[in-house]
Amino acid sequence: MKFIFIDAENIGLKEVEAVSVSITDKVLVFSKNDAVKEICERKLFICNSNYPTGSNQADFYIIGKLVGIIASLTEQQRVGCHFVLYSQDNALVTAFSFQCKLLNVRHNIALESKKQVLSIPPVVEPKKNKSPQSLEQKIYEHFKIEQTTENVRKKLNQSKSDFTKALNALIKAKKIERVSKNKKTWIRTKHI
Numbered sequence: 600m601k602f603i604f605i606d607a608e609n610i611g612l613k614e615v616e617a618v619s620v621s622i623t624d625k626v627l628v629f630s631k632n633d634a635v636k637e638i639c640e641r642k643l644f645i646c647n648s649n650y651p652t653g654s655n656q657a658d659f660y661i662i663g664k665l666v667g668i669i670a671s672l673t674e675q676q677r678v679g680c681h682f683v684l685y686s687q688d689n690a691l692v693t694a695f696s697f698q699c700k701l702l703n704v705r706h707n708i709a710l711e712s713k714k715q716v717l718s719i720p721p722v723v724e725p726k727k728n729k730s731p732q733s734l735e736q737k738i739y740e741h742f743k744i745e746q747t748t749e750n751v752r753k754k755l756n757q758s759k760s761d762f763t764k765a766l767n768a769l770i771k772a773k774k775i776e777r778v779s780k781n782k783k784t785w786i787r788t789k790h791i
Contacts, residue, residue, distance in 0.1 A: 600625065600679060602668060603709075604695070605644070606686035607635045608657045610710065615639075618685060627664060629657040658691045662698060669702045682706040734765040742775050745786045 600623060607615050607630035615638055620626055626644040628635060631652065639646035650660040665682065672680060684695045687710050699706035734757065741751040752762045769775045778784045 601681045601683055602665075603627065603683045604661050604665065604685065605629065606657060606661060606684070606688060606691060607632065609686045609688045609691070612638070614685065614710070618642075627661075629661055655690075658688060658694070661686075661691065662694050665695060665698055666702070669698070669704055677702070677704050680704060683709050685709045734761060735768055738762070738765050739769055739774055739787070742785055742787045745778050745784045747783050748785060 601621070603618070603620060603624055603626045605615055605618060605626065605628040607628050612632070612634055615628060615630075615635055618626070622643075626642075627647055628639050628644045629647045629650070630636070631648045636646050636648065638644070647660060647664065650656045661684075669677065669682075682695075682699055682704055683706065684692065686692060686695075686708070692708050696706065696708070734755075737755055738751060741754060748762075748766055752759070755762065757765075766775075773788055775785050776788045778786055
């Protein structure tokens with residue numbers, strides 16, 4: 600599924616009209632312009648205009664919506680999604696790409712920048728085979744808060760043997776530690 604973000608305040612009315620999408624794509628347009636709102640209604644796009652008026656307010660709203668949507672998806676759903684930005688605003692393009700890379704989702708920028716052609720490499724889809732290192736990273740991410748190893752294993756839906764192997768590697772590397780001797784909970788070590 601594609602999530603298409605259109606910075607209509609940046610690209611203008613004609614570019615919004617020219618965007619060609621599939622009926623299954625989720626298209627979010629950001630503009631306060633009435634003509635753009637009419638196009639959105641005709642093309643079944645979602646028009647977002649309830650942000651404050653001012654410099655970069657649409658950009659902030661786009662990034663907020665992007666992060667909110669990605670955060671609401673499961674890891675499995677993220678693999679099947681593709682995020683696209685229509686904008687020529689260098690700062691917005693940078694922020695959009697950064698968030699997509701940080702959250703490990705496929706993305707691309709549909710338009711060339713006015714100032715330069717950006718060479719943003721595509722995000723590589725996660726491999727189907729889960730290597731012990733990627734599993735270690737997933738486990739490590741869950742120990743931002745104090746919790747039991749069994750709770751984390753269930754959340755990740757991993758076999759005991761694979762999970763224990765990755766968990767032991769994290770313990771050996773001193774990346775996680777037991778909260779106290781009489782508790783069965785673990786957390787990230789403070790010095791890392």
